[in-house]
Amino acid sequence: xxxxxxxxxxxxxxxxxxxxxxxxxxxxxxxxxxxxxxxxxxxxxxxxxxxxxxxxxxxxxxxxxxxxxxxxxxxxxxxxxxxxxxxxxxx
Amino acid sequence: xxxxxxxxxxxxxxxxxxxxxxxxxxxxxxxxxxxxxxxxxxxxxxxxxxxxxxxxxxxxxxxxxxxxxxxxxxxxxxxxxxxxxxxxxxxxxxxxxxxxxxxxxxxxxxxxxxxxxxxxxxxxxxxxxxxxxxxxxxxxxxxxxxxxxxxxxxxxxxxxxxxxxxxxxxxxxxxxxxxxxxxxxxxxxxxxxxxxxxxxxxxxxxxxxxxxxxxxxxxxxxxxxxxxxxxxxxxxxxxxxxxxxxxxxxxxxxxxxxxxxxxxxxxxxxxxxxxxxxxxxxxxxxxxxxxxxxxxxxxxxxxxxxxxxxxx
Numbered sequence: 244x245x246x247x248x249x250x251x252x253x254x255x256x257x258x259x260x261x262x263x264x265x266x267x268x269x270x271x272x273x274x275x276x277x278x279x280x281x282x283x284x285x286x287x288x289x290x291x292x293x294x295x296x297x298x299x300x301x302x303x304x305x306x307x308x309x310x311x312x313x314x315x316x317x318x319x320x321x322x323x324x325x326x327x328x329x330x331x332x333x334x
Numbered sequence: 335x336x337x338x339x340x341x342x343x344x345x346x347x348x349x350x351x352x353x354x355x356x357x358x359x360x361x362x363x364x365x366x367x368x369x370x371x372x373x374x375x376x377x378x379x380x381x382x383x384x385x386x387x388x389x390x391x392x393x394x395x396x397x398x399x400x401x402x403x404x405x406x407x408x409x410x411x412x413x414x415x416x417x418x419x420x421x422x423x424x425x426x427x428x429x430x431x432x433x434x435x436x437x438x439x440x441x442x443x444x445x446x447x448x449x450x451x452x453x454x455x456x457x458x459x460x461x462x463x464x465x466x467x468x469x470x471x472x473x474x475x476x477x478x479x480x481x482x483x484x485x486x487x488x489x490x491x492x493x494x495x496x497x498x499x500x501x502x503x504x505x506x507x508x509x510x511x512x513x514x515x516x517x518x519x520x521x522x523x524x525x526x527x528x529x530x531x532x533x534x535x536x537x538x539x540x541x542x543x544x545x546x547x548x549x550x551x552x553x554x555x556x557x558x559x560x561x562x563x564x565x566x567x568x569x570x571x572x573x574x575x576x577x578x579x580x581x582x583x584x585x586x587x588x589x590x591x592x593x594x595x596x597x598x599x600x601x602x603x604x605x606x607x608x609x610x611x612x613x614x615x616x617x618x619x620x621x622x623x624x625x626x627x628x629x630x631x632x633x634x635x636x637x638x639x640x641x642x643x644x645x646x
Binding site for chain 1: 345346354393545546558564570573574578
């Protein structure tokens with residue numbers, strides 16, 4: 244089956260039939276950090292996938308802007324503390 | 335795997351709840367978790383005007399969608415950071431959602447473009463002030479979000495921070511023993527002083543995977559690509575570690591963050607004491623009037639520096 248992956252975007256060929264959880268294990272991917280989409284539909288870990296299926300394994304993790312644990316202010320620009328909120332406003 | 339509630343074919347399993355749901359029951363579960371968060375943390379009422387920070391990602395667009403479907407009056411704010419094609423794509427996703435979904439609920443989208451004000455995108459600004467890009471991004475977004483909420487008279491600002499975000503942030507703060515940040519890691523922060531809007535995180539009961547599933551199931555077109563500036567960030571590393579633990583031991587993330595909230599609630603300063611603390615250290619920035627502990631706030635310092643260096 245054709246399996247589309249992200250970060251970086253690429254397609255790999257995996258031999259079926261295979262359960263979703265076994266596909267993720269073979270690709271060394273953590274269930275909690277991914278969704279598996281067959282065609283347009285989400286599938287659960289016990290679903291069987293076949294060679295004819297078009298599969299997307301989509302990562303769900305995002306976000307990097309966590310100022311308070313990334314770094315302290317530089318000497319050139321002292322941040323005022325506390326900030327309005329120590330967490331960035333967007334995800 | 336069948337739906338725990340209606341016994342039809344499930345589309346997602348939720349090990350931490352020992353449950354699985356079909357699309358309809360999963361949407362009901364997600365809406366219920368958000369309604370529960372709003373009620374238990376006294377975030378807002380149906381009559382309040384809410385400003386949702388939208389980035390084009392799954393969490394913020396899902397939050398906007400859920401709030402509108404639950405009957406809240408929620409508008410959006412998008413900050414274009416000027417990160418090349420990434421910002422172009424995320425802007426397009428937000429605009430599409432605003433026109434296709436939010437407009438039918440009578441909601442509008444506000445826009446702020448960093449390059450228009452600063453003359454440079456976020457990456458150049460960060461280099462200019464010798465700070466990590468993610469940190470600079472946080473300063474700009476917090477500032478603009480609060481500014482629009484205050485100027486446009488919104489009652490509350492809502493962000494799409496989810497359980498994974500909060501658990502990872504808590505892990506980072508605990509690992510570095512940054513105790514000063516813990517008091518403000520609750521999902522609802524009051525408008526403690528003049529110039530600060532109330533801030534809430536209605537998604538804190540839902541995981542990133544659940545929110546991605548909600549977006550996929552409800553055909554919310556979000557930007558799947560990771561922000562190129564976030565590559566290798568510590569938060570992503572913390573999330574990875576927590577997800578490995580979660581896979582082995584379902585419920586770890588919620589036990590960690592919700593357990594923290596429970597402990598905090600027993601010793602948490604009340605809204606009035608938080609207000610007293612803020613009042614004692616904060617005063618209006620001499621340049622923009624937003625609350626700060628310094629004479630000039632960090633945002634205004636950054637913009638002043640940008641204007642002296644970046645050719646206009």
